[in-house]
Amino acid sequence: MQRDWIGPPTAGLALRLAGLRKDFGTRTVLDGIGIDIAPGQFVAVVGRSGCGKSTLLRLLAGLESPTSGELLLGGARAAARRDDVRMMFQEPRLLPWRTVIQNVQLGLDGGDAPARARGALAHVGLADRANDWPSVLSGGQRQRVALARALVHRPRLLLLDEPLGALDALTRIEMQRLIESVWRELRFTAVLVTHDVAEAVALADRVLLVEEGRITRDEPVPLPRPRAHGSAAFAELEGRILEHLLEETSDPGEAALARLAA
């Protein structure tokens, strides 16, 4: 595999969040988030829809600014770190009027941009689709292109906003393995927002539970990698986190639905 696109290794960013608060009008979405994340750590944020987890990610990406509180990426404010942070969205968000390789090159400059884009594309196994339009790719392939587009910038912090939510179960597991392998290789800090507890346990060093704008649980995942979905320790941990998520719900019907969804 071509490796020269990666260049010299870059260290992951350390994250420090203290008393972080975000209001939209009169509604408080994040209510005093405080947490430290070590460089190179893989953190998953789980919670129900509307708990504020996506907003947390958008603050880290600099797409929103906090109402109050401290948010430091590698010791600097988020705005100053924009070039070190890349985000994968729920949808691939590829430009339909650009070919796959042009999409990966987006925002890159310099004479070696095409070569780097090609390298990143090869890394996600899509070198042969470089000149196709995004519209002819499958959903999983599009997300892989989006991953290559993020990786080619050599981010020190990769943000993942439920990027696998719309994929079928098999493609999803494939993508999880791909994300884990590039993370182990490139050692960026990763923050994954998901509502799939199994996905969080499979990938993360640490799972944060967000409820009503607060972090209510910080669960380390001490399982060795690569992780087997079927193992007893995996199932035990997944069950424990799910239990916490469901505790919050008083309505038994809703709890059953959440159990099904997860």
Next chain:
Amino acid sequence: MRIGALIWRAIAPWVVPLVILLAWEASSRSGWLSVRILPEPLSVATAFWSLLVSGSLLHDVAISAGRALGGLAIGGGLGLVLGLLTGSFRSAETLLDTTLQMIRNIPALALIPLVILWFGIDETAKLFLVAIGVFFPVYLNTCHGIRAVDAGLIEMARSYGLQGWPLYREVILPGALPSILVGLRFSLGLMWVLLIVAETISAQSGIGYMTMNAREFLQTDVVLVGVLLYALLGKLADLVARGLERRFLRWNPAYLGTPA
């Protein structure tokens, strides 16, 4: 089978015009249709031929096409620029859009008396009428196209460090292009309508002049040549617009293009 289907697809659109033409010829020959009302197709064809040979036809077509394209360039160009402006900047929209919407509701043809007073009956008047008519489809569709660009794509591009002109070139313009081309197609249709009217009022050359002149001398065959010319030119303009769409929107699944 496949070749047969291909030939059929090439021929099929022309079947109906051909049947009409044959029926027309037949009814002229049998004396159903007076030459005063409609001359037989054959005499229209001979009129076309003699006009072509004398060179006056090409001259008139060139003059008309020049006026049409000149008006399109001025009106369409202005519509594009103002549409980009109001689509991209709220302040420009606040400032300009109300005025433009008021002007839009005036039919271009209602301005004819005023246009004649302003510009007389020379070339400027014709250019003005065409330009003002084609302005609005381009303006409205450009403005709307810019507004309708997927906000998710813009957000993505911004988070990838694009802003200013690169953001415009990579995301906003290509996203608005389908809509802009729809505006262009509308404009091309309107362009001929306005030109015909402008040339019918007053002209010393052009297709409109040719047909009005022929009317004076009861040359129905020449009048029909003029009418058919407008149809052909209209079709040609449409083909050009489709060609542009196929070229610029080849990424769109609807056009099933292959990447360059």
